[in-house]
Amino acid sequence: MTNLDDRIVRYGELQPCKTAFIDAHTPGSDQKENFTIIGGGVSESPDQHVHISIPHGFNIGAAGQPPKCRNSLHDHHTAEAFFVLSGRWRFFWGRWGTAGEVVLEEGDIFNIPTGIFRGFENIGTDYGMIMAILGGDDAGGGVMWAPQVIEDAADHGLVLGENGKLYDTKKGQSLPEGIKPMPLMSAEELAKRPEPTTAEVLPNHVARYWDMVALADKTPCKVIGEHGLLRDRPGFEVDFITRASASEAMHSHDRPSVLMPVKGHWRVDWEGGTTVLAPGDTMSVPEGLAHRAQPSMTGEAALYHIVGTDDAAGPTWKPE
Structure with a gap:
C-alpha cells in the first residue's frame, strides 16, 4: 500500500504564521495569517511552518484574514495566482493601490499580472481564506514592497533587512552588523511600473x-x-x-x-x-x-x- 499521508495537508491542520511579513504590526494588517503549504514560500519570518517541502516547480500557500484585514501592497518576480476558498475579497493594485480593483467571490481565480504592486482585503463578514499559487520553487526570491509599506512598518517596530529577514525592534532585535535595511525602490524604478486599469486587467486575468x-x-x-x-x-x-x-x-x-x-x-x-x-x-x-x-x-x-x-x-x- 502506498501511504501518502505526508503529502496531504488538511484544512484543520494548517499551521498559521502571524509574523510572516513586514506589515505584521501595521494596524489594519496585523491580524492576517500566512500559510505555506507546499514549497518554501516567501515568508520573511523564521516562525513560518512549511507543510510539504518537496519541490514541485511552484509553491502553494494561503492567506487567512478576518473582516476588514488587509494585505499590504507588494509584488513578486514570478507569477502569483489566487483562488477564493471562502469569503469575499477585494483585490487592488498600482503604486498606491488605486489603479484598479476587482471583487472576487468563492471559487473565483485571479492570475495577477507581474510588475505591479498588489494587495487584498477581506470585505466579507466572516474569517476568509484565499489559496495562492506562486511560480518557481523559490517563489521568485522574496517580496518587493511598496515604499510606504516599509516606512509604515518601521514606525511600528519591524525592519526588513537587505537579506530578506525581519527584525522586531519591539523585541530588542536590530539589524546584524554588516546588514543594511532593505532599500526603498527609487523614483525611477517606480516610474517604470505600469498602472493598468480594471478594464485592462480583468479580461485575461480573472475567471x-x-x-x-x-x-x-x-x-x-x-x-x-x-x-x-x-x-x-x-x-x-x-x-x-x-x-x-x-x-x-x-x-x-x-x-x-x-x-x-x-x-x-x-x-x-x-x-x-x-x-x-x-x-x-x-x-x-x-x-x-x-x-x-x-x-x-x-x-x-x-x-x-x-x-x-x-x-x-x-x-x-x-x-x-
Missing part, C-alpha cells in the same frame, strides 16, 4: 467560478496555461474540474501534481490507497503515480488541479 463551471461541463476547463482561459505560461498550469468533467480513468503525470477542492468532497484513488479531500485540503500526488479524483457525495463539487510545466517561472507571459 469567475460559474463561468468555469459552465465550461467544465464535459472536460476539465484549462484555466491557466498557454491555451487556457487565462492565457499565461508561468511555470504551471491550472485546470478546473467539476462532477461533470471528472474522469473515472486512472492517469499519471511526469511531475508532482496538486489537488485542491473548492466545493464538495472528493475521493482520490491511487495504486495502493484512497482518501477523501474536503474544501481547503491540499494533496500532492507523486510523479508517475496513477490516480483519479471523483466527487464522493451528491451536490456541488469543484476542484482545482495544478501541475508544473517546463516554462520559466518568470514574468507574466503576454500572448502575441
